[in-house]
Amino acid sequence: MKTEPPMKSEGLPQGFSWGAVKAGIKASGKTDLAAAVATKGANGAAMFTKNQVVAAPVTVGRRHLTNTGGRIGAVLVNAGNANCATGQPGIDACVQTCAAAAESFHCIFDEVFPSSTGIIGVPFPTEKVIAALPALVAEMGDTPEHAELFAKAIMTTDTRMKVARAAIDVDGVEVRIFGAAKGAGMIHPQLGAPVGPPHATMLVYLFTDIAAESAQLQEVLAPAVERSFNSISIDGDTSTNDTVLLLASGASGVKLDTRTQEAFTNALKLVCGSLAYQIVDDGEGVGHVVTLHITGARTEAEAKQVAKSIAHSPLCKTAWSSADPNWGRLMAAAGYSGVAFDPALVTVAIGDLPVYELGVRAPAFDKAAVHEVMLGRDYTIRLDMGLGTAECRFLTCDLTEEYVRINADYSS
Template identity: 75%
Template structure:
């Protein structure tokens, strides 16, 4: 299996990507992206579990249910989330879908819409509609076209986030390409596919032949241990979306012979993109992987990880490479998970810091500090209760994060 954090020529067949400038972003950069499915693709999506959801999430769910997962085109805008915009926002989203269907030769409910950006600002549907001819003219299947798509969906991101993987099946290569955006308002809690309930958007394209039901079965597992296992700031967006599309262009069928390899490739792409989101987080200077082991269940392991990941005291300590293990234990202690502190051991990198209910006799503050000065390191916490574990990727909290978000709407 090959995985890359850049766009290579090994893109999945059956898709055309494009981008254009609609004038939504204040920066003037490209802010409208599209992927046209040559023929029709089968899709599955997972959406935010936030009770406040954006218009494109509402419309996208409706379209998937209406078509049974059939998708002809993905239409994404950046710079305006089209959230908390009332019925007018839903109608504006529908207007862009109808116009895109007419322009690109699709049925309107085969259009899958997404938006990202500021919440509560009226959606400029007319700008999107007026830019559709330019967007259509930009379509292509080269690395440059795919990169244009990945860049156009960015907001506070400093770089595009892409990943690819492939595997051989009967002499034919099956390919997956993923593009994501997200740098703040990141603590995805994605619900079941097509479930009725600053942003993370993820688009996964593959040329395997599969139906929507098969994709709905495989997507949750890949998402759960990738996008649902990261956090930058603990805020769950109103627009979070992960969409998986299968064009069938490879001619290789998703079945019992190919499922294991496909699931592994999909998981690899998702994990690469999820890490990339945290690594490019707003103001991030340290990426911290919390490895919780010895838990009674994976659920409890993740609860402990989330409690630590969302602690301002832990996150600010990480920003200055302060090996304050007391903050780790305190956050674990209020996670809601019962455990015996005397059974817990904590390491920063390979440096022991806590065991037997107190500071480890082998604790060396200078060495632990040196580990925490790295861009990327692991904090290992063994709960001493069972066999379950989880990996949860998070980051520090810096003055730069505060500056970006203090001024976001102005």
């Protein structure tokens, strides 16, 4: 398996074209309508938000996947308007844009997969999307520049595009994966029994030229998402529009089977992991990216429960913003996580430096040295619960004044 720098002059999966135009949805006037087209169609698998309040494109997208058995001809994404909490008019608007896109891209209506991102509760500008489709068709292409247009157009408060690629070699044939994502705020995965299709975090689009059925894609997508997008949090807010979509064109001629599954799964996990990191690293106002490595748990689920409790603590997140080694806040957040443990068995280290051991401050605790570690952009907090062998890694960040400023003014 090999990985390549994003947007190199070659290496995109075969069987797809991408493009984007300005439809006038974003107040900034930047590109805001994007499409990805499977030239000869593709099989797909998706995971959606667990939020009970879902956007119209999530509802319609679920329906279309069910109706076609996972067959997708075109993906239509707009930024600047989430088309959420818009009632039946929002559903109607989504259906109308899908119908227009199907006509423009010459595919079946149900084979159009819609996505939206932006402000909630604002009527959807259907006429702007439909009016921009002819220009979008003219802009489509299969070059790195076209893929970059797609990746940039789906951004909202993102400061940079988020892309990743990987490839595997099968008997001299290169099978490629390309991923594009957006997300910088309203980022928090949810766990639990899914309602409808399984859940995920963010808007993420994964393209590959391997040949696979939708059921096979779902099987490899779920574990890749669980330890990437479902293991990150910026602010603890779960979006109404979260979607992860995996499309396989089959254009490489290589099948996803017992011989190729392990290598392909590893490559997919690599792409998802890179995109998940890029999302947190570009989080709104983020100054520090923090990896919570919880070890010594009874189960992985309990380890993640503790990690999420710490990741969502405003007191922990504000301490990280000023590089304050306040380990008491870590222990307090772990203590109210709902996971039963004995504090006298717990050890905590920030970087490689001990801060808490077996019920008290670590004898070797050096506040100045730990502060120095926490001044770095990236560092790891390790918490061993002393209960078992299960563990998890959870990626999160600090909470800053810039985050408050961005979100205080978001709708105005």
